[in-house]
Amino acid sequence: MTEIAVLGTGRMGASVAHRLLDAGHPVTVWNRTAVRTVPLQRAGARVAGSPADAVRRAAVVVTMLTDATAVDAVLSGPHGAAAALAPGACLVEMSTIGPAAVRDLARRLPPAVDLVDAPVGGSVAAARAGQLRVFAGGAAPAVERVTPVLAALGSVRHCGDLGSGAALKLVLNTALLVAVTGLADTLAVAGAVGVDPRTALDALAGGPLAGALARATAPDADFPVALAGKDLDLVRAALAGAPAPLVSAARTALAAASDPTADIATLVTREYL
Structure with a gap:
């Protein structure tokens, strides 16, 4: 199974993390408000103290955050995840931030890290049931590599180049x-x-x-x-x-x-x- 980190455990992020745990993946979670990670810890997730700590061992990192400002803070702020991403890891950006922000994010990631934008159609119940529609954008090899993980959440549609899912x-x-x-x-x-x-x-x-x-x-x-x-x-x-x-x-x-x-x-x- 794939080592996954989920950054952002609001209602959607938590539902995604629960679904990935149910699929058998080892999952590490981080959330700015730590109390929201408690149910996930009880379900078997490891809780990290910072975004950087959450992603160090992860092959796939999922961000499910409010907006582009929050994504930037989690990735590039103090104890941010970007510098700690392992070479060969793939960041799967599932927040709704628009294609321009996705392409800007790509320019700020380490060169050995892939990026896939993968916002979803559907809400919390669909996430928990694995019935989301996942709209993936990015290079074909990167999308293919993370499709087995995303398929646990629902149907995956490769929309085209980076930003096309957004x-x-x-x-x-x-x-x-x-x-x-x-x-x-x-x-x-x-x-x-x-x-x-x-x-x-x-x-x-x-x-x-x-x-x-x-x-x-x-x-x-x-x-x-x-x-x-x-x-x-x-x-x-x-x-x-x-x-x-x-x-x-x-x-x-x-x-x-x-x-x-x-x-x-x-x-x-x-x-x-």
Whole structure:
């Protein structure tokens, strides 16, 4: 089995680490808030005191962090992981940071270390069940080398060169967030014109917003509004001023949400769901 380090054990990172442990891999974990590593330690993971300590023996290092700033701090900050990566190791960047940040990261890694960007589709339940969709970008030999590890998490799609997985993830998150905010407006219209909630939901379940409706009613999803807003900011930066009014409208809806820590499904009125 492969020696793996997981840096970042929030809800998604912890779910990934648990799944890798269940698959039989030896896993070392690190998290800025150490208490979040306790359940993983009980499950058999080794807990490291710093990112550098976590990665020294690892053949594969997974980062699952909030944003590019957090990735940079964990890799290049005090006791950072980058300088401690072993020659021949592969860093698998699973955070949603966008393709530009991935390519910048590649320039700052030691030359004997490979990088694969591998953001995912799916939430914590899919991670624990090994049903994520993994979008991998990078050189073919590097992606092939880490595919047996990533396959424990779900289906793996090699999207192309480095940054291509991160790019596809932005496309998918744009579709998701525009659709969920569109569903919120659609249900507001249904309420305004007096359509029975059950009738509206049944009709929408067979229409173009069926996927958004399924996501809004999923009981085990976890995509906080604040992180969704961060992702749309990445999208808007990538657009470089090109008009995208629906993206702008979705970002405005996220900014107006009452609880930025809640799942994006809370954008949709509870009256209907």
